[in-house]
Amino acid sequence: MRRVAVAGIGFTKVGEHWDRNFKELFAEATLAALKDANHMEIDQLYVANMMGAHLQGQLSMGAITAEAIGKPGLPAVRIEAGQASGGVAFHEAFKAVASGINDWVLVGGVEKMSDLLPEAVTSALAGAEEQDYTAYTGVTKTGLSAILHRLYSHEFGATPEEIGWFAARSHDNAVGVAHAQYPFKLSIERVMTSPMEADPIRMMECAAVADGAAAVLLGPADKIEAGIEITASTVATDHLSIAARKHPLTLEAVKKAATKAYEIAKVEPRDIDVLEVTDDTTIDGVLSLEDLDFFEKGMGAKLVAQGATTRTGEIPTNNFGGLKARGNPVGATGLYQIAETVLQLRGKAGSNQIPEAKIGMAQSMAGVGSTCAVTILRRV
Amino acid sequence: MRRVAVAGIGFTKVGEHWDRNFKELFAEATLAALKDANHMEIDQLYVANMMGAHLQGQLSMGAITAEAIGKPGLPAVRIEAGQASGGVAFHEAFKAVASGINDWVLVGGVEKMSDLLPEAVTSALAGAEEQDYTAYTGVTKTGLSAILHRLYSHEFGATPEEIGWFAARSHDNAVGVAHAQYPFKLSIERVMTSPMEADPIRMMECAAVADGAAAVLLGPADKIEAGIEITASTVATDHLSIAARKHPLTLEAVKKAATKAYEIAKVEPRDIDVLEVTDDTTIDGVLSLEDLDFFEKGMGAKLVAQGATTRTGEIPTNNFGGLKARGNPVGATGLYQIAETVLQLRGKAGSNQIPEAKIGMAQSMAGVGSTCAVTILRRV
Numbered sequence: 001m002r003r004v005a006v007a008g009i010g011f012t013k014v015g016e017h018w019d020r021n022f023k024e025l026f027a028e029a030t031l032a033a034l035k036d037a038n039h040m041e042i043d044q045l046y047v048a049n050m051m052g053a054h055l056q057g058q059l060s061m062g063a064i065t066a067e068a069i070g071k072p073g074l075p076a077v078r079i080e081a082g083q084a085s086g087g088v089a090f091h092e093a094f095k096a097v098a099s100g101i102n103d104w105v106l107v108g109g110v111e112k113m114s115d116l117l118p119e120a121v122t123s124a125l126a127g128a129e130e131q132d133y134t135a136y137t138g139v140t141k142t143g144l145s146a147i148l149h150r151l152y153s154h155e156f157g158a159t160p161e162e163i164g165w166f167a168a169r170s171h172d173n174a175v176g177v178a179h180a181q182y183p184f185k186l187s188i189e190r191v192m193t194s195p196m197e198a199d200p201i202r203m204m205e206c207a208a209v210a211d212g213a214a215a216v217l218l219g220p221a222d223k224i225e226a227g228i229e230i231t232a233s234t235v236a237t238d239h240l241s242i243a244a245r246k247h248p249l250t251l252e253a254v255k256k257a258a259t260k261a262y263e264i265a266k267v268e269p270r271d272i273d274v275l276e277v278t279d280d281t282t283i284d285g286v287l288s289l290e291d292l293d294f295f296e297k298g299m300g301a302k303l304v305a306q307g308a309t310t311r312t313g314e315i316p317t318n319n320f321g322g323l324k325a326r327g328n329p330v331g332a333t334g335l336y337q338i339a340e341t342v343l344q345l346r347g348k349a350g351s352n353q354i355p356e357a358k359i360g361m362a363q364s365m366a367g368v369g370s371t372c373a374v375t376i377l378r379r380v
Numbered sequence: 381m382r383r384v385a386v387a388g389i390g391f392t393k394v395g396e397h398w399d400r401n402f403k404e405l406f407a408e409a410t411l412a413a414l415k416d417a418n419h420m421e422i423d424q425l426y427v428a429n430m431m432g433a434h435l436q437g438q439l440s441m442g443a444i445t446a447e448a449i450g451k452p453g454l455p456a457v458r459i460e461a462g463q464a465s466g467g468v469a470f471h472e473a474f475k476a477v478a479s480g481i482n483d484w485v486l487v488g489g490v491e492k493m494s495d496l497l498p499e500a501v502t503s504a505l506a507g508a509e510e511q512d513y514t515a516y517t518g519v520t521k522t523g524l525s526a527i528l529h530r531l532y533s534h535e536f537g538a539t540p541e542e543i544g545w546f547a548a549r550s551h552d553n554a555v556g557v558a559h560a561q562y563p564f565k566l567s568i569e570r571v572m573t574s575p576m577e578a579d580p581i582r583m584m585e586c587a588a589v590a591d592g593a594a595a596v597l598l599g600p601a602d603k604i605e606a607g608i609e610i611t612a613s614t615v616a617t618d619h620l621s622i623a624a625r626k627h628p629l630t631l632e633a634v635k636k637a638a639t640k641a642y643e644i645a646k647v648e649p650r651d652i653d654v655l656e657v658t659d660d661t662t663i664d665g666v667l668s669l670e671d672l673d674f675f676e677k678g679m680g681a682k683l684v685a686q687g688a689t690t691r692t693g694e695i696p697t698n699n700f701g702g703l704k705a706r707g708n709p710v711g712a713t714g715l716y717q718i719a720e721t722v723l724q725l726r727g728k729a730g731s732n733q734i735p736e737a738k739i740g741m742a743q744s745m746a747g748v749g750s751t752c753a754v755t756i757l758r759r760v
Contacts, residue, residue: 001480021512050439053433053434053507057506058510058511059430060746063461063617063750064620066617067624072619072624073617073633073636074616074617075615076617076751077468080439080458080460081440081442081443081457081458082439082443092472096479099381099478099480101478101479128439128440131436131438135437234455235455237442237443237446237447237454238443238452253443366443367443371442371443
């Protein structure tokens, strides 16, 4: 198995792109990644997209996006794993290069959510839950997170405000980020007085509807100058229903993917300098931090509130705003996380730079933990 | 890159499974493949499915099917490439083992179409065409094939009956096939007097709505006794719109994938003993035969009518009935084709056995050729 590195990254601004379709967003991000790498030849394209069938009625996005970037004919395939589509597609791209079967592999994620009525998007997002046993009840993804939020507070005595701090911290990091959907501060007071979305989760604790695309070009490490090496890429799944799990507050898919990634990369959580986690709601972010083994179970919310995830804290997290503030175009999100980690490891994160960042981790999660992809990257 | 072989195959009967959902069908096929291989440990699961989002509202099928087969936690991902989903998922599974990253990879395809109204299925099938430029006109997949059918007759002087023979030949091969949806003969007279579906294509020239699941277990060739080796697995795409192509009657994706596969496997069309092609309509089957380079362009229909694809013909094709008669549960179809090819190469095809079959090919195609996966298998 040969070593694989990131040769280039690209992304669009996250937001409501009323004037552009998914193909245009995809082309902007992927062509930016090729330009960044100064390398235009590719062997294989992976496309991460979650809700194209629900929202645009569109399948066959592999062939369509190959054509959209001016490369009709290219081997291309769409990967779907709910909100983890981006991270899982990256994993497939990594394997394609590591195997020696492909040399230059482009992986792009795209989601176009803002053309639709909010209820259509909510219903499509619930497509990542079991239709027969869970979604048919009418529960939303946020509703499921709300169950975990209540249980977390009950078991560990965390206050709603401590959990809410995750959103405020994310917004702090988005200030000045050109590609962020909401590049401004949001005080904990604003978070905690925003309307209820799914009691006890408030609107300002949830990522919003967004359009965007992000892309990464991978290649053999020995052919890339000053590349960022992929030292581990793992995927795991879990029971979809939280009732079927060992314990609802333990995200086994996250634990499994992370444990394996640490082992492969031969690092421990304390070696990680920069981290991107999946905070489509605040409680998802808190549980992720714990099951990635950065904080003890039950301590995450308290430590986030105290500042452990800020730029000068123990583990600088969601350094460009995360899903909440940079934005969450779901199928693309896992690739934004990886591209942002690469920016940090290159030392090109501008005013968001974490000094001396050498090892970074990105965690891309679907639903309330049904699929999780973990990537560890290292500056060489 | 290490050698990869098929360790086991499994599939359900194709038909209208009103009493079972997609998870149950998937479990039946995949567990049969594991039993066939006498090997229960797997590292990775790939799930091929085209229309789950359209028809069941279901995403995240990777995690769901991992749970459905009693392996929650397993790395699992859904692959979608329209009707080529099965062939493309097989390609990903092949790469995973060839790379040495995974040892035992299970790839299963499933589609559940019969719970829905026919118009919902027709609309979902059109999801594989460009929504912005093609599908919005209301044209169906069969309608697009009808355009090619007319042009083919015009350019090459083929008669509708010659093209219609593809369906009659497929049905001949389905007689006595336990897993076939329509295991009976269909005379050319019945084909040519059936109602018009999309003029000049008649209903009995089209694959029907079907449910089914098929699966293949792949592993390292040196660990499998009497395995069937995968000597080539390729994927290519093309412009989705037939108007954008070099010539509407040349399926460039098929040509590209096949040319590369012949090169990698170091064989020529005349070396292939058994063939499975994509005949969701008769004309798709005819064009596939030509662009896989078995017949000269323009000669396919005539030669099929004359018997060149029968069991004793030049290239025994669709030996268990193909999409028309074995059936076409779209996301699973590419894996039925591969499983059936394995049966032939094992010499276990019963009354459908082609004597001395040593090298087989399967072609899995989406739309009117937007994506094509080609697999070449060999008895070792």
